[in-house]
Amino acid sequence: MASKTVNPTRMELTRLKKKLVTAMRGHKLLKDKRDELMRQFLDLVRENKELREKVEKGIHSANKNFVLARASMSDQILNTALLAPKQEVTVEVSTKNIMSVDIPVMNWNTRTPDPNDIYSYGFAFTSADLDDAVKSLADILPDMLHLAECEKSCQLMAVEIEKTRRRVNALEHVVIPETQAGIKYITMKLDENERSTQIRLMKVKDMMLKEAHGY
């Protein structure tokens, strides 16, 4: 396959040898990158799984409370109660570099430090189920934010691992074997040329000796 395109010259041979060295080094580096990414990814994805199970369970139980709360209150009262929230969550996002993958690091702040500010209503007209529901949701909020960070990192790393794996495989199974085949082909061809030149010279020498001395 490679022999069709490769030009059997010494210059080409030097070029291919250099290419092989680079490919080998790149392959080794990328393989190390893949292994390290994979190690970190597996830790992260285990954490992601646990967090997600926890958050989904928390939201399910909160939703039950919310359904109860909605059933025992009119829409108007509910809308008024939640119309003007006291609390506000803001997030500072910085990035962290893991093996050339930028993953987000989120630091979240609430506008007021008081944990009771999640109740944005007077307790006179709302049902106690709403308080429970809001409380149960507030309890899982830190986990939810952590989940956002963790899951996003997992997605980004998965994409990068896939790319790196493809590169490693392409180098290992295509580029390196082809270059090696090319080098082998050129070496053989050059050796063959050298041998045929040698033989031609010997033949010419024989012919000349025969002519001169009648051997």
Add this chain to the structure above:
Amino acid sequence: MYRIAVIGDKDSIYGFSALGLEVIDFDMEDNPSEKFKDLCNSNYAAIYVTEALAQNLEREINHFKEQIMPAIILIPGIKNNTGIGITNVKKSVEQAVGSDIIFND
């Protein structure tokens, strides 16, 4: 300074407004994908989407998967839960490793 949004049907998400997250109701939306794209391009670090709504926005969600922001996280709502949130985690394991080695126990 970024904010956090929760989108989906009203019944599933209205409680989040008490916590100070931004609640955006997609119940009556004619063109959810346009609105969702607008949201993604605004100032949100994370957008929580209910699983029921995520079914209609699959293409858009995948589009933002490789971008660092916003993080689009699926959460269960009160109805039509498909379990797609945990399936997506499985999928990313499959994408990275080649086969699912975390969830098959």
